[in-house]
Amino acid sequence: MAKELWEGNAAIAEAAIRAGVEAFFGYPITPQTEVLEHFSKRLPELGRVFLQAESEVASINMVYGAACAGARVMTSSSSPGVSLMQEGFSYIACSEVPAVVTNIMRGGPGLGNVQPAQGDYFQAVKSAGHGDFHMIVLAPANVQEAIDLMVLAFDLAEKYRTIVMFVADGSIGQMMEPAEMPPMRPVRPPEERPDWALTGAQGRKPNIITSLYLGAENMERVNLRLQAKLKEIAANEVRWKEYSTEDADLLLVAFGTVGRVCQTVVREAREKGLKVGLLRPITLWPFPSGRIAELAEQVRGVLVVEMNAGQMVEDVRLAVEGRRPVRFYGRMGGPIPLPDEILPEMEKLDAECR
Amino acid sequence: MATVEIPADMELVYKYPESLTEAHTHYCPGCTHGVIHRLIAEVLDELGVRERTIGIAPVGCSVLAYYYFNMDFAEAAHGRAPAMATGLKRVSPDKVVFTYQGDGDLAAIGTAEIIHAVNRGELFTTIFVNNAIYGMTGGQMAPTTLPGQVTTSSPYGRDVETAGFPIHMAELVGQLPGAAYVTRQAVLDVPGIRRTKKAIKLAFQTQLAGLGFSMVEVLSTCGTNWHMGPLEALEWAKEHMVEYFPLGDTKMTDRVRALKEGK
Amino acid sequence: MQEEIIISGFGGQGALFAGQLLAYAAMEQGFHVTWIPSYGPEMRGGKARCTVVVSDEEIGSPLVRRPSAAIVLNIPSMEAFEPAVKPGGMLVVNSSLVPQQSERDDIRVVYVPASDLATELGNVRLANVICLGALVKATGVVPLAAVEQALDNHLPERHRKLLGLNKEALQKGAELAGDG
Numbered sequence: 001m002a003k004e005l006w007e008g009n010a011a012i013a014e015a016a017i018r019a020g021v022e023a024f025f026g027y028p029i030t031p032q033t034e035v036l037e038h039f040s041k042r043l044p045e046l047g048r049v050f051l052q053a054e055s056e057v058a059s060i061n062m063v064y065g066a067a068c069a070g071a072r073v074m075t076s077s078s079s080p081g082v083s084l085m086q087e088g089f090s091y092i093a094c095s096e097v098p099a100v101v102t103n104i105m106r107g108g109p110g111l112g113n114v115q116p117a118q119g120d121y122f123q124a125v126k127s128a129g130h131g132d133f134h135m136i137v138l139a140p141a142n143v144q145e146a147i148d149l150m151v152l153a154f155d156l157a158e159k160y161r162t163i164v165m166f167v168a169d170g171s172i173g174q175m176m177e178p179a180e181m182p183p184m185r186p187v188r189p190p191e192e193r194p195d196w197a198l199t200g201a202q203g204r205k206p207n208i209i210t211s212l213y214l215g216a217e218n219m220e221r222v223n224l225r226l227q228a229k230l231k232e233i234a235a236n237e238v239r240w241k242e243y244s245t246e247d248a249d250l251l252l253v254a255f256g257t258v259g260r261v262c263q264t265v266v267r268e269a270r271e272k273g274l275k276v277g278l279l280r281p282i283t284l285w286p287f288p289s290g291r292i293a294e295l296a297e298q299v300r301g302v303l304v305v306e307m308n309a310g311q312m313v314e315d316v317r318l319a320v321e322g323r324r325p326v327r328f329y330g331r332m333g334g335p336i337p338l339p340d341e342i343l344p345e346m347e348k349l350d351a352e353c354r
Numbered sequence: 355m356a357t358v359e360i361p362a363d364m365e366l367v368y369k370y371p372e373s374l375t376e377a378h379t380h381y382c383p384g385c386t387h388g389v390i391h392r393l394i395a396e397v398l399d400e401l402g403v404r405e406r407t408i409g410i411a412p413v414g415c416s417v418l419a420y421y422y423f424n425m426d427f428a429e430a431a432h433g434r435a436p437a438m439a440t441g442l443k444r445v446s447p448d449k450v451v452f453t454y455q456g457d458g459d460l461a462a463i464g465t466a467e468i469i470h471a472v473n474r475g476e477l478f479t480t481i482f483v484n485n486a487i488y489g490m491t492g493g494q495m496a497p498t499t500l501p502g503q504v505t506t507s508s509p510y511g512r513d514v515e516t517a518g519f520p521i522h523m524a525e526l527v528g529q530l531p532g533a534a535y536v537t538r539q540a541v542l543d544v545p546g547i548r549r550t551k552k553a554i555k556l557a558f559q560t561q562l563a564g565l566g567f568s569m570v571e572v573l574s575t576c577g578t579n580w581h582m583g584p585l586e587a588l589e590w591a592k593e594h595m596v597e598y599f600p601l602g603d604t605k606m607t608d609r610v611r612a613l614k615e616g617k
Numbered sequence: 618m619q620e621e622i623i624i625s626g627f628g629g630q631g632a633l634f635a636g637q638l639l640a641y642a643a644m645e646q647g648f649h650v651t652w653i654p655s656y657g658p659e660m661r662g663g664k665a666r667c668t669v670v671v672s673d674e675e676i677g678s679p680l681v682r683r684p685s686a687a688i689v690l691n692i693p694s695m696e697a698f699e700p701a702v703k704p705g706g707m708l709v710v711n712s713s714l715v716p717q718q719s720e721r722d723d724i725r726v727v728y729v730p731a732s733d734l735a736t737e738l739g740n741v742r743l744a745n746v747i748c749l750g751a752l753v754k755a756t757g758v759v760p761l762a763a764v765e766q767a768l769d770n771h772l773p774e775r776h777r778k779l780l781g782l783n784k785e786a787l788q789k790g791a792e793l794a795g796d797g
Contacts, residue, residue, distance in 0.1 A: 054467070
């Protein structure tokens with residue numbers, strides 16, 4: 001299929017459609033409303049389910065219900081709306097049904113604004129809801145990657161019966177880039193829904209989907225099972241991209257939009273004679289800690305750049321374990337750090353680590 | 355369960371519904387949840403839909419309802435059963451879906467979810483059990499607690515000046531255009547139990563015919579948290595609750611009426 | 618080769634659409650391209666601005682502080698971006714609405730009375746395309762024919778009847794840049 005110019009939000013929705021999403025439940029919120037609008041146009045014409053819910057609380061519970069039925073389902077929101085969904089994330093994680101949620105992050109805290117930001121890293125990676133669980137968190141840096149990761153999100157959600165969160169900042173949602181859509185996958189017919197799903201207890205024992213386990217031992221057993229699954233995910237699903245790291249002696253770590261901005265920084269730094277490489281995490285959970293630890297042995301210092309007050313930098317420090325200095329540069333509430341701000345930080349690090 | 359051959363000169367007049375499991379419930383002695391469970395089970399058996407029915411349990415005393423119903427079941431977050439039922443039914447339109455909810459679940463924390471599900475005319479059935487108190491957490495004031503009623507969180511009696519009045523869900527929901535059949539019944543005596551069963555059956559028939567949302571509010575008791583014996587609780591409910599929450603239909607569309615009258 | 622172009626004006630002046638046309642043309646020429654708007658909560662009015670990066674290699678930052686070229690459709694845009702253009706860069710000014718002259722001697726400036734010319738052509742809203750024609754001609758970022766083709770392919774259905782006028786506007790802008 002040829003490349004077309006896709007706006008990020010529409011591309012995300014269309015990619016989900018190509019991946020065979022059967023139902024979308026959501027609530028409008030800037031800067032991701034175009035995701036909902038694209039679904040509202042396309043799903044009915046394809047005979048699939050689109051429903052504009054009364055709130056994000058309802059959206060995520062509709063997703064939960066449809067996921068219990070074994071349908072491929074998703075919702076989409078932006079930061080304040082995602083906060084409202086956290087109850088549902090926890091239930092879905094414990095019940096082990098597959099679901100996909102996108103967070104087109106905006107400036108916060110509070111109502112914040114509608115500008116691009118990455119302030120929800122902690123929420124996505126470390127505190128998705130109450131109790132012990134992680135979501136798989138995918139973070140694209142461009143429109144093509146957003147499309148590819150959207151398809152992957154459904155595959156991972158179903159493979160591990162887990163919740164997958166797709167995080168992008170508002171600028172990826174609003175920008176346009178040439179990209180190629182995957183071919184349309186056929187929607188799974190209802191009779192092929194998984195055997196754990198609630199499809200009616202016809203000729204079999206009833207299926208029960210719950211996150212209630214009374215008794216300490218019972219709840220611990222469930223937790224141990226969830227943790228074993230998370231361990232398996234952590235072992236198999238870490239994804240990242242590297243740029244010019246082969247000979248690098250200074251390392252940049254950044255994700256999403258600022259990750260791609262740092263590609264420019266690498267180029268400009270090398271023109272100035274600094275041997276800078278970039279590691280861009282694609283899965284924020286599981287985090288590419290192992291690879292960062294390896295690179296920490298190779299480089300003199302690490303600079304982490306984010307559109308927040310310094311969140312992922314904590315995970316980088318945990319991975320580096322004090323072997324090298326780890327410095328941070330960030331902007332909050334909307335400004336995207338540009339190469340001419342990041343480069344001087346890189347030069348400072350270079351001077352510090354000589 | 356033991357199997358007994360029925361002699362030729364005898365008629366089977368009672369049997370355990372297939373739609374119930376044989377588990378012993380955890381409900382308190384005298385609690386009416388067991389009666390309501392059984393009525394639902396009998397109706398699903400009679401309609402022959404057990405194998406395509408999916409129930410959604412609430413948070414509250416009936417949180418473990420899925421142990422007692424012999425069919426596919428999901429457990430919802432507190433108040434969210436109508437949203438879950440919406441998602442489930444929309445992707446499984448050929449299934450029979452019902453939520454089983456208490457007064458805290460449906461009339462307090464889940465008010466938005468029920469109102470909007472009804473307003474969209476979602477094709478599922480809600481069984482709403484109203485016993486005017488929070489049972490599972492130990493007897494706190496519910497949105498349906500009567501004025502002056504003493505609970506552990508209204509120790510001086512419900513003061514309507516500060517806590518508002520009990521909420522009439524059947525009337526509220528019945529007003530919405532998406533509702534096809536909404537009624538309030540009570541399981542406080544045998545005639546009431548029989549009427550409740552008929553109402554539950556009509557509610558599921560409404561769903562099966564695709565006529566719109568259906569809900570049966572069932573006035574119920576909580577002897578334990580009312581600090582009364584089972585019989586005393588039934589009498590108290592008849593005397594006080596029925597007065598505040600009048601029995602009868604708050605919505606019956608013409609098509610549901612035709613269904614009821616077998617037209 | 619990399620060009621970073623900012624197009625800026627009031628909401629309704631078509632800055633975003635002009636940028637999209639350029640992005641389509643660049644894509645169809647086989648370039649890497651990014652189009653990114655600045656966006657706010659308002660539906661109408663306000664500022665409208667986009668950044669288009671056209672490159673023959675993978676694009677890192679889709680935003681720049683100092684563009685290699687800019688189109689300024691109104692006074693606030695002139696004030697914001699005239700100083701920002703990189704030395705050696707290119708500035709297209711809608712002189713119908715922007716009375717001031719650039720004081721810079723390290724950039725090329727083309728003054729196009731685009732709103733007036735657009736009104737003469739029959740629709741004031743063609744000013745964006747006139748300026749785009751001037752910018753494309755003056756920078757050579759893509760062939761003018763590629764933008765014409767982008768108009769053929771991507772002018773929204775509801776503006777289809779204006780296709781001929783849009784092409785005229787594009788040519789008009791290009792001619793003026795040639796004179797400048």
